[in-house]
Amino acid sequence: MLGKDTIAATATPFGMAGIGIIRMSGPDALAITRRVFCPSGGKCEWKSHHLYHGDIVAADGETILDEVLISFMAGPRSFTGEDVVEINCHGNPNIIHAILALLQTAGCRPARPGEFSERAFLNNRFDLSQAEALAAMISAKSAKAFALGLAQLKGSLGREIEDLRSLIVEALSGLEAAIDFSEDTAEDSLPETPPQIDQALERMQKLLASYRSARAYTEGIHVIITGKPNVGKSSLLNALTGRKKAIVTDIPGTTRDLITDTIDINGIPVHLMDTAGIREPQNLIEQEGISLVWENLALADVIVVMLDVSKPLTDEDKMIINANQSTNTMVAINKIDLPHALEREIIEQLFSAGTRILEISAKSGTGLPALKQAVMDLSVGTEPESNGGKMILHLRHKLALEAACKNIQHAKESLAGGLSGEFAAFDLREALNHLDEITGRKINDEILDKIFSSFCIGK
Ligand SMILES: Nc1nc2c(ncn2[C@@H]2O[C@H](COP(=O)(O)OP(=O)(O)OP(=O)(O)O)[C@@H](O)[C@H]2O)c(=O)[nH]1
Ligand SMILES: [Mg+2]
Known part of the structure; x- marks a missing residue:
């Protein structure tokens, strides 16, 4: 160079x-x-x-x-x-x-x-994951995202990948020695699964699991509030942001556009989306608004289904509940400052077991801290620090790690299935190649160009 x-x-x-x-x-x-x-x-x-x-x-x-x-x-x-x-x-x-x-x-x-x-x-001043960390730090949207980029710049990911590499190299040399031995002695003994394979696999899976929370810190999480008209969706958006962002009235069908705002929860950018109340549309504008809700429900990280405790359940509520039974759904029973016309037990039965159900008042602010915590639990789960700061922030790294995991699993299966050690050795070498893509030890020029051209000028 x-x-x-x-x-x-x-x-x-x-x-x-x-x-x-x-x-x-x-x-x-x-x-x-x-x-x-x-x-x-x-x-x-x-x-x-x-x-x-x-x-x-x-x-x-x-x-x-x-x-x-x-x-x-x-x-x-x-x-x-x-x-x-x-x-x-x-x-x-x-x-x-x-x-x-x-x-x-x-x-x-x-x-x-x-x-x-x-x-x-x-010029070997740093590995590829560190170069990508620099770009991540420059574009970080929160202090936490910056800190994760900085840990990667300091080499936390590169070191973990090198450790994983060493484990696989050890497993590979064990296997190759066994293959040579059986050739020399013409014995047909089956090679054993080297213990390093399981160790590497476990560590790689841990690293992969960090992607979801790392993405939350770097990109933020998308939370959508849905429910029939007038349950208090816009009131919740306003209460969480502390601003009068959305119009609130007691006329059902007030909100028709998507209204978004971002708040910070424990250092994570949380992108909130208030939506049109779902019902039989009364005009073309409302119809457009409601179809936007369905499109965005599919993209959200967390769905908050909102119900109004002061009114009995309607068919609209039931339709919305049935359409939102995924694991990223939580329920906010709103207006608990008013007399109750809904029983919690009945609502619990309508959702799958374990669904988080929170009682709130968007008007008075009751239950909002618990709601924020539930959003975090549902989207981030365990804290990223639990893996000693070793995390993957980039989709490119995730795909390479997934490919390496697949290779290792394949190697395990072929050893367990009594195939010649050559097959497993081939898979382990492939796994090494995928790990080398992360640090850039081995990578093609086209991918390199693509990575660096996404950086800003002067970096
Ligand atoms: N008492 C009480 N009233 C509330 C609460 N939350 C919302 N409201 C009232 O309920 C009415 C509807 O509130 P919105 O926030 O506009 O409801 P929405 O779900 O956004 O309604 P659409 O936009 O029509 O779908 C307003 O009069 C609010 O003041 C609450 O926690 N307690
Ligand atoms: Mg509204």
């Missing part, structure tokens, strides 16, 4: 700011800087990891473009592993553009999105 062209890009967002940072990496980074930079006092020694003050001077050799601070990090002790220069100029988009253009005439080219990280990966 060293010896390639030198690249430059702004590392800070374009826009007015106190400072803007332009980053340059490659073999000519220092030579290009020298062409455009006039240090205070006339000269500087360009010691690595030092900061230099001076002016950026235009191609005419006279016009000062900006007064800047420049840091120089000589490779390989830099982010990319190459020579890196960072120019701290004033955060005016015109000046940043002008300096970038000047650097290009002096010998570099604009960096592609993610190209700095790609070079860092190719």
